[in-house]
Amino acid sequence: MKKCSLWLEKILPPPRGNFMIRADLDKGYRRFSRGLSLILTVLVLVPMSIIAIVSRYQQITIFIFCALVAVLVVFQLSEAITGHLREAGLKREQFLARAEQPNKLASIGRLAAGVAHEINNPLAIINQQAGLIQDIHEMSPDFPHKDMVEESLAGIQNSVQRCKIITHRLLGFAHQTKVKMEEVDINALLHEAVDFLAEEASYNRIAMEFILDEDIQRPWSDHGELLQIFLNIIGNAIDALAERGGDGRITLSSQQVAPEIVRICIADNGPGMTAEVQQHIFDPFFTTKETGRGTGLGLSIVYGLIRNLGGTVNVVSVKGKGTEFELDLPVHQEEE
Ligand SMILES: Nc1ncnc2c1ncn2[C@@H]1O[C@H](COP(=O)(O)OP(=O)(O)O)[C@@H](O)[C@H]1O
Ligand SMILES: [Mg+2]
Structure with a gap:
């Protein structure tokens, strides 16, 4: 699959969501421990093989040689098993975090929808009453500070509109608006x-x-x-x-x-x-x-x-x- 051609791609491996950093640390750890066992193998087995071939005490050397091979095999095996366990643990953690997200959203969605519905009713009343005041205001003769009342009414109506947008968004979040x-x-x-x-x-x-x-x-x-x-x-x-x-x-x-x-x-x-x-x-x-x-x-x-x-x-x-x-x-x- 093609990747984003942006700058982050140059410095990072393919995106893996929130768990990327943990996974990379683990990869680094595994690479280090593989490298270490390779160096140990070379450092121990090569000289031992030479000694086994040239030495006069062949039986003891072969015994030590076999023991070391066994230790190295056990080391490699345990490293592979821990690696697998570590990977499985990480995958499980990722899965649980992803599985939990929809639950959190569902509960917040229900709360949001509840709040939005509750707020919509008083909002409608405020809007209606502000409209009524505006009608009376327009019909009434001039009085001191009439323009201030007009401004305040416009302020109320604007705020009501803003609240309506917010409640609409909340309902959208809870998937209770129609998707077009x-x-x-x-x-x-x-x-x-x-x-x-x-x-x-x-x-x-x-x-x-x-x-x-x-x-x-x-x-x-x-x-x-x-x-x-x-x-x-x-x-x-x-x-x-x-x-x-x-x-x-x-x-x-x-x-x-x-x-x-x-x-x-x-x-x-x-x-x-x-x-x-x-x-x-x-x-x-x-x-x-x-x-x-x-x-x-x-x-x-x-x-x-x-x-x-x-x-x-x-x-x-x-x-x-x-x-x-x-x-x-x-x-x-x-x-x-
Ligand atoms: N582009 C970004 N760069 C850095 N941090 C970000 C970015 N986008 C989101 N965040 C982090 O994610 C958090 C949550 O974002 P959001 O859900 O939009 O809530 P809010 O913007 O109200 O804080 C932010 O508070 C910020 O810490
Ligand atoms: Mg934000």
Whole structure:
């Protein structure tokens, strides 16, 4: 399968999600211990063989020789068995973490839907009452500070609209809004998402780079949900780069990696994440941002939405180097 052609690929093995760093440490350990046993074999067996051939005390030498061979065989075997056990343990850990994620999302989804429904009713009443006040206000003669009342009413109505968008998103997260499936032009959608955040990016002196394959297929997907996914990931990249004060770069790429799969990569050269943070980024309410700035819902929403669209999300992040999100989207949805 083709890989993302971005800079992270040059310094890292193929992305394996949150467990990459652990797996690489294990690989390094195994390589070291294999090397060590090879050196031991050469250092012990070669001189022993020579001694066995030339020595007069052949029986004792052959005995020591056999004993050493046995020790080395046991060492190699135990190393192989521990390696297998270690690998099995890692796989089990990965499986459990992945299996746990949908459960967390399902419970947070139910909570979100409950809250959204509860809030929708009083919101509708506030909106209705504000409309009524506005009608009376428009009909009433001039009085002192009439314009201030008008401003306040507009403020209330704007806030109600914002709350409605939030509750709609929450319901979307809980999959309780209607998904509108259509052919989606991924490249155009990436531009649309960047346009939304262009002002914020240029304020933080962040450059946006596109590496788009014009020949990719148009997946059968939901335009609104994909836009939300891209906005959440790009928004996080902007947050991560905001502190940098220049030289920040976000690279967006698209490619057809298989006949039925379109891959979208969103990479930044920000501060990256530790393995510890990476383990939790898809957990609802996990945030490293200060109170008031982060809700910790962005990436759990991304995870829920992309799964709902039949796709997958993977992250590769290196502390001090940057982060890359890789989204694989099926061109056609599997039949339910
Ligand atoms: N591009 C990125 N670079 C560094 N850290 C990131 C990036 N994207 C996400 N994160 C980490 O993942 C956490 C969770 O992100 P998210 O779910 O969107 O919640 P929030 O943005 O509200 O904190 C962030 O607080 C941050 O620590
Ligand atoms: Mg976020």
